[in-house]
Structures are given as C-alpha cells and as structure tokens.
Amino acid sequence: MIRTDPLLRLRGASKVASDRAIVATTRLYREAFLDPANWRTGTYDALWEDFASTAKVQARKDARILTAGSAAADAYAGIVPRHSTIATTVLLDRKGKATVVLVTARFEAFGRTLSGASNTRFDSAGRFFFERVGGGWKIVSYDVHRHDRPVAKTAPSPAGVPATSPTGAA
Numbered sequence: 001m002i003r004t005d006p007l008l009r010l011r012g013a014s015k016v017a018s019d020r021a022i023v024a025t026t027r028l029y030r031e032a033f034l035d036p037a038n039w040r041t042g043t044y045d046a047l048w049e050d051f052a053s054t055a056k057v058q059a060r061k062d063a064r065i066l067t068a069g070s071a072a073a074d075a076y077a078g079i080v081p082r083h084s085t086i087a088t089t090v091l092l093d094r095k096g097k098a099t100v101v102l103v104t105a106r107f108e109a110f111g112r113t114l115s116g117a118s119n120t121r122f123d124s125a126g127r128f129f130f131e132r133v134g135g136g137w138k139i140v141s142y143d144v145h146r147h148d149r150p151v152a153k154t155a156p157s158p159a160g161v162p163a164t165s166p167t168g169a170a
Contacts, residue, residue, distance in 0.1 A: 090102075
C-alpha cells in the first residue's frame, strides 16, 4: 500500500488555489491596463468576470482605481508593462482544503501620452481576497491603491549616447 504524505497533499491544494488566483490577478491587470481593446474604448467588461457578485458591484464603481480609465484613449498612445510582482498566501481548513487566497500584487506600467509633454508611470498596489465561488475562485474583497506619477520626457540624444535627465547638480 502506498502512503501519501499529508504535507504533499496540502502543498498540492495550496498550489492549485494559488495558481488560479495568480492567473485571475494577472488577467485583471492585463485587461485593465495593457489590452488596447479595453483602454482605447474605455470599457472593461471582461475584467469584472473574476469578481464575485458583491465585489463586482463595488469594482465597477472603483473602475478609476482598478483600470487605466474610461478616457485613457484620449491621453495615451500606448501602455506597456514594467516590473511587477505577485505573491499569494493560502489559508486551508482543517482538512487541508484551500478556503481563502490572499494575493498581494504590485503592478507597474508606462503610459506614453499623446501630447508628448510627459508620460505616466502607472503604479498599483493591491490586495485581493479570493474565495471559492461555484466552481472557481473569485475576488470577494480587495484593497487597491494607485500612485501614478508623471515622468518627464528627455530630449533625444545623439546616436550612441545615452539620454540623461538633468540632476540639478552643477
């Protein structure tokens, strides 16, 4: 008879829940900022699919925080990803079944503005709480903060010379 290590089973349950929450969070940021079909039209219908009913109502109200915004097409020529991180913590019940997944995400992107005067560095830090709803994992609660900031453009440099921005030092 083959015996299985209970810790291996717990790792398996944790890994599946964690992987599904990571996929959903990655999809959320991709749909919210990087998919031009969404930010150019200002509609994010597919984005709300990973939210449970109650959280979905609030998420739609928080679209300005969770997405590039409804007017992004009027401001940006393109949005590209920068360094981003994601981590999960999985809570298990006494039987080893995953019950809650906490995702901590930090998302950064660079928005090239149409005006060319300055660009935008999108910076979103969030915590997303996932629970099993029906047959899948859904966001039941979240706490997201945005810290976007303008990034001054630098003057073009001669070929082969890196562009630098002024430091204020003499």
